[in-house]
Amino acid sequence: xxxxxxxxxxxxxxxxxxxxxxxxxxxxxxxxxxxxxxxxxxxxxxxxxxxxxxxxxxxxxxxxxxxxxxxxxxxxxxxxxxxxxxxxxxxxxxxxxxxxxxxxxxxxxxxxxxxxxxxx
Amino acid sequence: xxxxxxxxxxxxxxxxxxxxxxxxxxxxxxxxxxxxxxxxxxxxxxxxxxxxxxxxxxxxxxxxxxxxxxxxxxxxxxxxxxxxxxxxxxxxxxxxxxxxxxxxxxxxxxxxxxxxxxxxxxxxxxxxxxxxxxxxxxxxxxxxxxxxxxxxxxxxxxxxxxxxxxxxxxxxxxxxxxxxxxxxxxxxxxxxxxxxxxxxxxxxxxxxxxxxxxxxxxxxxxxxxxxxxxxxxxxxxxxxxxxxxxxxxxxxxxxxxxxxxxxxxxxxxxxxxxxxxxxxxxxxxxxxxxxxxxxxxxxxxxxxxxxxxxxxxxxxxxxxxxxxxxxxxxxxxxxxxxxxxxxxxxxxxxxxxxxxxxxxxxxxxxxxxxxxxxxxxxxxxxxxxxxxxxxxxxxxxxxxxxxxxxxxxxxxxxxxxxxxxxxxxxxxxxxxxxxxxxxxxxxxxxxxxxxxxxxxxxxxxxxxxxxxxxxxxxxxxxxxxxxxxxxxxxxxxxxxxxxxxxxxxxxxxxxxxxxxxxxxxxxxxxxxxxxxxxxxxxxxxxxxxxxxxxxxxxxxxxxxxxxxxxxxxxxxxxxxxxxxxxxxxxxxxxxxxxxxxxxxxxxxxxxxxxxxxxxxxxxxxxxxxxxxxxxxxxxxxxxxxxxxxxxxxxxxxx
Numbered sequence: 001x002x003x004x005x006x007x008x009x010x011x012x013x014x015x016x017x018x019x020x021x022x023x024x025x026x027x028x029x030x031x032x033x034x035x036x037x038x039x040x041x042x043x044x045x046x047x048x049x050x051x052x053x054x055x056x057x058x059x060x061x062x063x064x065x066x067x068x069x070x071x072x073x074x075x076x077x078x079x080x081x082x083x084x085x086x087x088x089x090x091x092x093x094x095x096x097x098x099x100x101x102x103x104x105x106x107x108x109x110x111x112x113x114x115x116x117x118x119x120x
Numbered sequence: 121x122x123x124x125x126x127x128x129x130x131x132x133x134x135x136x137x138x139x140x141x142x143x144x145x146x147x148x149x150x151x152x153x154x155x156x157x158x159x160x161x162x163x164x165x166x167x168x169x170x171x172x173x174x175x176x177x178x179x180x181x182x183x184x185x186x187x188x189x190x191x192x193x194x195x196x197x198x199x200x201x202x203x204x205x206x207x208x209x210x211x212x213x214x215x216x217x218x219x220x221x222x223x224x225x226x227x228x229x230x231x232x233x234x235x236x237x238x239x240x241x242x243x244x245x246x247x248x249x250x251x252x253x254x255x256x257x258x259x260x261x262x263x264x265x266x267x268x269x270x271x272x273x274x275x276x277x278x279x280x281x282x283x284x285x286x287x288x289x290x291x292x293x294x295x296x297x298x299x300x301x302x303x304x305x306x307x308x309x310x311x312x313x314x315x316x317x318x319x320x321x322x323x324x325x326x327x328x329x330x331x332x333x334x335x336x337x338x339x340x341x342x343x344x345x346x347x348x349x350x351x352x353x354x355x356x357x358x359x360x361x362x363x364x365x366x367x368x369x370x371x372x373x374x375x376x377x378x379x380x381x382x383x384x385x386x387x388x389x390x391x392x393x394x395x396x397x398x399x400x401x402x403x404x405x406x407x408x409x410x411x412x413x414x415x416x417x418x419x420x421x422x423x424x425x426x427x428x429x430x431x432x433x434x435x436x437x438x439x440x441x442x443x444x445x446x447x448x449x450x451x452x453x454x455x456x457x458x459x460x461x462x463x464x465x466x467x468x469x470x471x472x473x474x475x476x477x478x479x480x481x482x483x484x485x486x487x488x489x490x491x492x493x494x495x496x497x498x499x500x501x502x503x504x505x506x507x508x509x510x511x512x513x514x515x516x517x518x519x520x521x522x523x524x525x526x527x528x529x530x531x532x533x534x535x536x537x538x539x540x541x542x543x544x545x546x547x548x549x550x551x552x553x554x555x556x557x558x559x560x561x562x563x564x565x566x567x568x569x570x571x572x573x574x575x576x577x578x579x580x581x582x583x584x585x586x587x588x589x590x591x592x593x594x595x596x597x598x599x600x601x602x603x604x605x606x607x608x609x610x611x612x613x614x615x616x617x618x619x620x621x622x623x624x625x626x627x628x629x630x631x632x633x634x635x636x637x638x639x640x641x642x643x644x645x646x647x648x649x650x651x652x653x654x655x656x657x658x659x660x661x662x663x664x665x666x667x668x669x670x671x672x673x674x675x676x677x678x679x680x681x682x683x684x685x686x687x688x689x690x691x692x693x694x695x696x697x698x699x700x701x702x703x704x705x706x707x708x709x710x711x712x713x714x715x716x717x718x719x720x721x722x723x724x725x726x727x728x729x730x731x732x733x734x735x736x737x738x739x740x741x742x743x744x745x746x747x748x749x750x751x752x753x754x755x756x757x758x759x760x761x762x763x764x765x766x767x768x769x770x771x772x773x774x
Contacts, residue, residue, distance in 0.1 A: 011169045012399070013135035016770065017128065017176060056168050058161075082290065083172045090293040091319060094300065100348060101297075105176035105658040110289070117346055 002028040003119065006046055007038040008062065009054035009081060014104070018052050018081065021108045022115070036060025037077060039066045049105065053098065055076040055089050063093045070097025077118045081106075132177055134399070136222060139173070142166040143215050144469045149210045152474075163211075164193045170218065181231045182221045185239060189214045192242050211240040212469075213279040259738050277309050277332040279356040280340060284324040289347040292321040298347035299329065301351045305343055306333025324349075324410075359422065405456050405495070411645055412445075412452045413736035419445050419753055420733060449734070453494070453641050460538045460547070461489035463502045467509060467536060474513045476673065481520050481531040482513060488538035493545055494641040497618055501547065501638065504614045507607035508549040508634050509536070516553030516632050526629070528552070543629050543640050544620070545663045550633040556626040584624040588612040611636075619645075619660070619737065623718055637718070647735045648713065649756070650726035651704040655763045658735050658754055659724075663715050663767035667729055670710040684712060684723035693723040694770060699749065724770065737764060 005027045009015045019029050029048045033039040037060045045050060051069065055062040062080060069076045080093045080101040090101050100114045143166045145297040149159035171186035189211070195201040217238035239305055273279055282298055284291050295318045311318065331340065337355040344353045356497060397608040419442055426438045463758055464486050475482040493501070515531030525528050535550045562578050565586040571578070578586065588608045588761075611634075615622050620638035639645060639662060647666070648660040668674065668686075675693065676685055682693040691714070704728075713724045735754040751766035 006462060010165070011135055011139070011173060013128065013173050014169070014176070016131055056165050058165060067490065071587075071751050082167065083175070087290050087292045087322075090290055094293070095295060101290070102379050104172045105178075114348060118347055 002010060002026055003049040003073070004028050004030040004046070005050040005052065006031045006033065006042055006048040007052050007063065008036075008057070009052070010034045010057045011054075014054065014081070017106055018111065021106065021111050024053075024108075025112050025115070027115075028071055034058075036062055036065035036068075039065040039071040040072070042070045044072060047073070049077065051076065052081055052102075053078050053093075054081045055086060057092060063089065063096050066098050067096040079114050079118055090099075131399070132173055133222070136170055136173055136441060136564065138214065139166045139170040140219050140222075143170070143218070145465065147208065147211055147215060148468050148472060150203075150211075151712035156202070160193070160197055164190065164197060167193060167218075179221075181235070184219070185214075185221070185231070185235045187220060187363075188239055188242060189218070192246055195246070204245075207245050210238070210245040211727060213241050214238040236322070273310060273312055273328055273330050275330060277330045278337070278340065279328060280344060281326070281328045281352075281354040281356070282344055282350060283326040283352040285349045285351045286324055288324040291324045292319045293351070294349045295325055295327060296320065297317065298344050298350070301335075301347050302329060302331055302340070305335040305340060306331050308332075309668060312317060326353075328343075332464075370726050384650055400455075405452075408452050409456060409644075412449050415445055416449060416644060416734050417736060419429040421754070439523070443762065451474040453644065454620065456494050456496075456641070457492035458495045458498055459490045459492050460498060460545075461486070463498050463505070464489055464538075467505070467682075470506065471513065471534065474510055475517075478514055479519060480513060480517050480519060483531045483533045485533070485535045486537070487535065491538040491545060492640075496503055497500050497641070499640055500614060500618055501636070504636065505536070505547065505549065507611050508636075509534070511607050512553065512632070512634075513553040516551040516555075518554050541637070543646070544637050545640055547636045547638070547758075548633055549636075550631065551759055552631040555628040555632050556583060556587070556624075558583060558626075558628065580623070580625050583626065584608075584612075584622065587624075588622075600723065616766070616768075619766075620657060621717065635718075644734055645737050645764075647733060647754075649733055649762065650696065650711075650713065651728040651730055652696045652726050653704050655700070655702065656730065656756065656760070657696065658733075658762050658764045659713060659715065659728075659767060660751075660764065661732065663717060665714040665716045665721060667711055667713050670712050670725060674712070684714075686714065686723070689721070691723050693725060695725045696729070697725075699724075699770065715767050715770065717771050720771055722771060735762075735764070 002005075003026070005022050007015050007018050007022075007029060009018070016031050023029060025051070027109075030048050031042045033042050033072070034057070036057050039051070039053060040060075053062045053066055053084075057065075057112065060068075066076075066078050066080070069078060074097075078098045079091055080098045081104060082090045082101055083104045090098075093101065099118045102114050103112050143163055145424055146159040146162040146166070150156050150163065153159075158749070167186055167190045171183050171190060174180075176727055192201065193211075196203065196207070201207065201744065213234075217232065217234040220234045221232050229453070258492070263349040281304065282295075284294060286759055288294055296315075297310070299315060299318075307334050308315075308329050312328045313325075318325060333340065335343075340355050341353050344350055423438060423442065426434050439627060467486070468484055471482055471484040514534075517534065518526070518528075520530040523532065533552045536550070537546075537550070539546050541550075561583060562575065565578070566573055566575070570586055570589060588611075612622050615636050615638065618638050620636060623635040623637070624632065625635075626632040634715045639648070639660070646661045648661060648664050650657050650659060666720060674685055675682055677683070682695075684691040684693045693712075695706070698703065706725075710725055710727055711729045713726060713729070715722050715724050735756070737752045737754060748769050749766055750763045753766045754762055754764055756762050
């Protein structure tokens with residue numbers, strides 16, 4: 001059974017890119033979210049094996065979303081997607097519960113490495 | 121596996137347009153209400169997302185420029201940059217540069233001149249303090265920072281030395297992750313370099329920590345590696361205290377500061393788009409439309425044929441099929457509908473710039489932004505609207521001084537509205553400016569020979585027809601925006617080609633309203649089929665009010681001309697046979713179609729009314745003088761062609 005992933009980013013473009021990389025690696029994309037609020041809601045609904053989370057999103061940003069998701073499920077495996085120049089934010093995201101991160105622009109190999117590390 | 125940017129080019133284009141649209145929209149809000157934190161947050165987010173997308177596509181020059189914009193916006197957000205008109209202008213210029221850079225992404229190395237200039241403006245606005253910050257960020261070589269004097273690695277515990285991979289991204293964060301993993305195994309008694317410094321590193325690091333733990337070296341190594349990007353890890357559990365050489369780290373700031381921007385904006389982005397949607401290739405929608413059009417025609421034939429056969433079971437099945445086809449048609453038409461704001465969206469910016477260019481103050485209002493139109497129609501309507509808006513700003517609305525002198529508010533009011541009217545959409549551009557100078561137009565029209573010398577005054581319709589003549593312009597000087605007499609003519613033609621028409625109402629001193637009436641959907645139209653002689657014609661139902669029989673009581677003569685007396689009204693009467701110049705003798709038992717355009721009505725005499733039918737409109741390029749009567753053609757159920765009458769044109773002769 002393919003591992004499931006929830007993709008959270010407010011840009012369809014980015015969601016598509018991440019989605020394609022993960023799909024090619026054998027993941028099943030069970031949901032997408034455009035805002036932090038949606039991400040939390042969908043996590044509760046879908047309980048995916050993995051979440052990719054953009055930091056900058058409207059209506060609850062990624063960090064607050066990670067916090068909420070981790071509170072709901074301490075075992076949640078969230079990988080933050082960050083842009084260059086957001087070190088402090090990513091640190092904050094990890095403190096909020098994210099397990100790993102990848103930096104845009106995405107390199108497929110790095111995305112997969114991060115995912116592998118997180119899923120074990 | 122690598123990402124091939126070309127696969128995502130189309131997606132990038134549409135997405136980036138949305139981001140740019142959001143940037144412009146929110147910059148306008150920001151300009152109008154200085155302390156709008158929501159708008160500021162929205163601009164920041166949009167620039168940020170746009171940057172990420174450009175970087176992913178490999179458009180690094182644009183991404184870097186976007187990053188500069190983002191930094192400035194971040195400073196504004198944190199209150200470190202004051203909100204001034206110069207700032208707004210610089211941001212607008214930057215937005216334009218971003219938009220312009222998309223035009224030419226084939227040159228990915230390219231920093232366009234617009235970008236360079238915009239960047240200069242951003243730096244200027246950012247002022248002295250920021251420039252020095254930028255300078256400080258670009259340290260040449262590496263500045264070495266020494267760590268504390270006493271060696272923190274002396275003492276009990278396991279010494280773990282880690283070296284990060286040379287291509288580590290956000291190395292400070294990776295290091296933080298590694299330390300966090302180590303903490304899970306025990307206590308991190310000390311670190312070299314210090315944790316704070318390490319966290320802010322921007323280049324791959326070598327660091328060490330002293331860990332008080334019971335875990336095995338293997339477990340420690342595994343934990344550290346699970347943080348990612350670890351080139352080398354060495355665990356020394358020997359317990360000896362070791363003097364290590366003083367660790368130095370190289371801090372090379374690469375113009376990237378850890379952004380301390382607030383992590384989430386509580387602001388709700390305006391719900392400009394539906395939360396669930398799929399992206400469909402535009403050509404697919406066109407194909408669907410064509411197919412359903414053909415199917416509709418074929419249905420007509422099947423219905424005819426089955427009626428002739430008279431088999432109850434067949435009739436039943438045909439009825440069902442007919443209903444299904446009608447439903448399918450409705451669904452396809454609906455799926456092609458888009459709300460007008462998708463085109464109206466870019467107008468506020470356009471109006472702002474145009475108004476500034478000619479020194480006018482304009483209050484721009486959009487109404488009915490959720491009204492929907494067939495998407496190809498909407499695509500076409502954009503340009504005519506731009507013409508009309510510019511006309512209003514350039515010719516219609518007066519300067520603030522002139523307005524004040526006339527007792528009007530200094531700011532002119534320009535309203536763009538969309539509304540449904542049965543199977544048409546009315547789009548209005550309305551200004552409260554000076555109105556059209558009728559005397560001037562009349563004089564010019566007489567001079568040009570368009571209007572008879574004896575005419576005293578022009579009504580609204582005649583006025584429009586004059587203005588819409590190619591090359592007609594009463595502007596004394598041709599401004600940069602309009603006044604070449606090209607605008608209204610082009611609008612008129614374009615709207616007619618779309619199957620609609622233009623109306624104008626103007627009151628001197630009070631303003632002008634241009635109304636575009638366009639069918640809601642382009643390709644399939646409900647029409648009344650009529651026969652005159654041996655030709656059949658289609659009359660779009662949008663222009664048909666009612667039908668009646670040609671009876672002696674209803675048709676009378678006034679001053680030698682036939683008129684239709686309908687209830688309380690006397691309407692002009694036209695004979696389709698004469699209109700299309702078919703010749704021949706009128707038949708008995710003729711019928712009258714009451715046609716209308718706007719508020720005007722007329723009677724049209726035809727030999728026979730055949731019935732109502734959905735027709736697929738095929739447009740043709742009509743030469744300017746010929747075929748003015750027809751807006752297109754269609755294929756009827758039996759395969760024969762029929763011309764579609766441009767009802768609007770029938771009213772012009774009167």
